[in-house]
Amino acid sequence: MNAKIYSRRLRTDYLAKVVNQLIDLRIIKGLTLEDLNHKIGVSDYLVHKWETGHKTPSTFNLCCWANALEAELIIVANDNRPTKPPSETVKAVNDNKLQIVE
Numbered sequence: 001m002n003a004k005i006y007s008r009r010l011r012t013d014y015l016a017k018v019v020n021q022l023i024d025l026r027i028i029k030g031l032t033l034e035d036l037n038h039k040i041g042v043s044d045y046l047v048h049k050w051e052t053g054h055k056t057p058s059t060f061n062l063c064c065w066a067n068a069l070e071a072e073l074i075i076v077a078n079d080n081r082p083t084k085p086p087s088e089t090v091k092a093v094n095d096n097k098l099q100i101v102e
Contacts, residue, residue: 016053018062018073023051025069039068 026036036047040061047065049055057065066073 015056019051019053019057022062022065022069022071025071029069031069036065036068040064 026033031039033048033051034044037044040047041064042061046055050057050061050065063073
């Protein structure tokens with residue numbers, strides 16, 4: 001599979017949905033950015049940079065972020081059927097879902 005066929009916008013939109021869920025969960029739990037930086041064990045302002053899109057968290061960091069919020073990051077894959085044209089490939093990528101569960 002060639003990663004170049006996916007537009008940057010699609011990848012960014014997809015990640016933004018996950019980040020927005022994590023932001024909502026942080027607010028619901030009443031944690032400050034400082035609290036969350038400390039719980040994850042990252043440098044000051046890193047969570048702020050993730051939340052504002054100035055930095056992109058790795059998959060590991062996303063899992064640590066969810067874990068610090070007492071949630072779990074689950075990747076639900078599509079049925080993995082081979083796809084043919086690029087438009088179907090993009091659809092297959094969009095069928096994968098990241099879920100945040102408490």
